[in-house]
Amino acid sequence: MILASPSSQLATSFIEIGAVALVLAVLARVAGRFGFTAIPLYLIAGLAVGEGGVFPLDVSHDFIALVAEIGVLLLLLTLGLEYSPAELRHGLRSGMAAGVFDAIANFLPGFAAGAALGWAMPAAVLLGGVCWVSSSGIISKVLADLDRLGNRETPAVLNLLVMEDLAMAVFLPVASALVLGRAFGSTVGTIAVALAAVSGIMLLAFRAGDRLSAVLDRGGDEPLLLAVFGLTLVVGGLAQRLEVSAAIGAFLVGLALSGPVQHRAGALIGPLRDLFAAVFFVFFSFQIEPARLVDALGPAALLAAVGIATKIGTGWFAAAQAGVGVPGRVRAGTTLAARGEFSIVIASLGAGLADGERLGAVAAGFVLLTAVVGPLAARSADRLATAIGRD
Amino acid sequence: MTEIQETLLPGVGVRHEFTTSGGERLALLTHRTGRRELAIYDSDDPDMCRTVLHLSGEDTIALGELLGASQVSETVRRMQRLEGVAMDWITIASTSPSAGRTIADGDFRTRTGASIVAIIRDESTVPAPGPEAQLDAGDVVVAIGTPEGLERLQALLGT
Numbered sequence: 001m002i003l004a005s006p007s008s009q010l011a012t013s014f015i016e017i018g019a020v021a022l023v024l025a026v027l028a029r030v031a032g033r034f035g036f037t038a039i040p041l042y043l044i045a046g047l048a049v050g051e052g053g054v055f056p057l058d059v060s061h062d063f064i065a066l067v068a069e070i071g072v073l074l075l076l077l078t079l080g081l082e083y084s085p086a087e088l089r090h091g092l093r094s095g096m097a098a099g100v101f102d103a104i105a106n107f108l109p110g111f112a113a114g115a116a117l118g119w120a121m122p123a124a125v126l127l128g129g130v131c132w133v134s135s136s137g138i139i140s141k142v143l144a145d146l147d148r149l150g151n152r153e154t155p156a157v158l159n160l161l162v163m164e165d166l167a168m169a170v171f172l173p174v175a176s177a178l179v180l181g182r183a184f185g186s187t188v189g190t191i192a193v194a195l196a197a198v199s200g201i202m203l204l205a206f207r208a209g210d211r212l213s214a215v216l217d218r219g220g221d222e223p224l225l226l227a228v229f230g231l232t233l234v235v236g237g238l239a240q241r242l243e244v245s246a247a248i249g250a251f252l253v254g255l256a257l258s259g260p261v262q263h264r265a266g267a268l269i270g271p272l273r274d275l276f277a278a279v280f281f282v283f284f285s286f287q288i289e290p291a292r293l294v295d296a297l298g299p300a301a302l303l304a305a306v307g308i309a310t311k312i313g314t315g316w317f318a319a320a321q322a323g324v325g326v327p328g329r330v331r332a333g334t335t336l337a338a339r340g341e342f343s344i345v346i347a348s349l350g351a352g353l354a355d356g357e358r359l360g361a362v363a364a365g366f367v368l369l370t371a372v373v374g375p376l377a378a379r380s381a382d383r384l385a386t387a388i389g390r391d
Numbered sequence: 392m393t394e395i396q397e398t399l400l401p402g403v404g405v406r407h408e409f410t411t412s413g414g415e416r417l418a419l420l421t422h423r424t425g426r427r428e429l430a431i432y433d434s435d436d437p438d439m440c441r442t443v444l445h446l447s448g449e450d451t452i453a454l455g456e457l458l459g460a461s462q463v464s465e466t467v468r469r470m471q472r473l474e475g476v477a478m479d480w481i482t483i484a485s486t487s488p489s490a491g492r493t494i495a496d497g498d499f500r501t502r503t504g505a506s507i508v509a510i511i512r513d514e515s516t517v518p519a520p521g522p523e524a525q526l527d528a529g530d531v532v533v534a535i536g537t538p539e540g541l542e543r544l545q546a547l548l549g550t
Binding site for chain 2: 083091136148151154158162263327331382
């Protein structure tokens with residue numbers, strides 16, 4: 001407990017946390033300047049302050065770990081807040097084929113890579129998840145920055161993100177059950193309980209979400225912020241008790257909120273999420289030894305090359321289904337190539353596995369590469385399309 | 392009537408698009424925040440927005456008013472372009488002999504050839520008034536006729 005520490009230790013903690021925050025502020029600014037997401041830079045910063053890094057920190061790991069976990073919950077909460085039930089239903093109806101294509105084309109390379117590296121099944125499944133999910137944060141930023149929100153291929157891209165969102169509601173509990181590493185029968189039982197709990201909460205969220213939203217909407221901003229924060233942690237904690245994964249609980253809270261309160265809560269939680277999530281990203285790579293990351297760079301680069309190609313294929317397929325021409329298909333594919341926050345969330349589930357640290361290192365390298373190359377590719381999509389057209 | 396197509400953009404808002412009579416494809420993107428984007432599609436790549444205008448809530452109101460106002464005056468101009476037909480707004484003077492009398496009493500149609508198509512009284516409008524409609528001092532009548540007919544009507548009502 002930080003408050004109980006002797007005052008000199010407290011002083012050290014303050015100075016260290018403050019210094020890291022200042023460094024992150026500079027990194028976020030640099031990233032903003034070049035139109036990039038700051039996540040790769042946060043990961044590099046985490047390496048620098050971790051064990052074996054350039055400036056190892058003394059701050060209590062328990063404290064940072066807790067803040068990082070809250071960061072994950074808030075990331076998932078805002079993901080749930082992103083879409084209204086109507087948008088989810090619409091996405092499900094119009095994005096099904098592309099969603100299945102996306103899952104197969106992008107999960108398999110990651111899973112195969114994990115198996116090829118000789119990892120046990122749970123770690124390979126998690127690497128499949130890391131490779132599967134695009135970063136909705138990076139993608140919405142790229143679409144807005146490049147003025148592509150009005151483009152004809154954009155609904156296909158956004159519907160695919162909705163599909164991945166919904167798929168995560170199933171994938172995360174299954175992956176968490178696998179990570180527990182019990183016998184086959186018991187794992188199946190855990191998965192069944194988890195999925196039943198998810199469908200139960202989801203049904204409740206869609207049915208009673210309006211009433212909950214109406215109750216929350218009555219107060220001012222401060223009670224709303226505290227209520228949403230509290231509700232997220234309580235539901236997350238309960239989900240964790242049921243071994244469903246706290247992240248899914250937080251995600252379902254986000255889904256349950258709709259109407260005006262959805263947008264208000266989104267605006268209020270946004271800055272809080274940025275703060276906690278930054279700690280999460282730093283803490284994630286903080287646990288990776290730089291030497292491990294160097295070892296992982298080869299496999300990560302290979303997987304990134306394959307993963308970018310399969311995402312371009314996915315975007316091509318989704319846009320073609322929407323009747324979009326070749327340049328638009330290339331734009332959709334390159335836009336989808338970036339992985340980010342959710343790949344890191346998935347990899348962090350496996351932190352306790354035997355191959356956990358190697359998984360973390362490959363995931364960090366993979367996200368670093370795709371998060372930088374993806375937006376660059378999206379920017380030059382039209383040149384790429386002309387090149388394809390010439391062949 | 393222009394056919395408007397609506398597309399839901401999950402997490403962003405909604406997009407409406409239509410093709411102008413000139414053949415250009417136009418889209419209006421309404422963000423959930425109320426911000427809007429007005430976009431014109433490229434002629435070579437019909438899936439891509441060539442020009443995008445970013446409008447705040449206030450910009451949208453200003454643009455809407457400009458478009459709305461010019462539409463009204465455009466309609467009036469078009470009516471005036473009908474060969475030999477004119478339209479005029481005439482205020483009934485308190486000195487006018489027609490004040491306090493009905494349209495039938497004035498027998499304006501026969502005397503001037505111009506028709507009274509509406510009476511504007513304070514904030515309300517009486518469209519297509521019948522012969523029994525009464526004209527009061529301060530009312531504004533909207534009339535259609537030949538320019539000469541309207542001048543004669545002006546002489547009867549306005550003085």
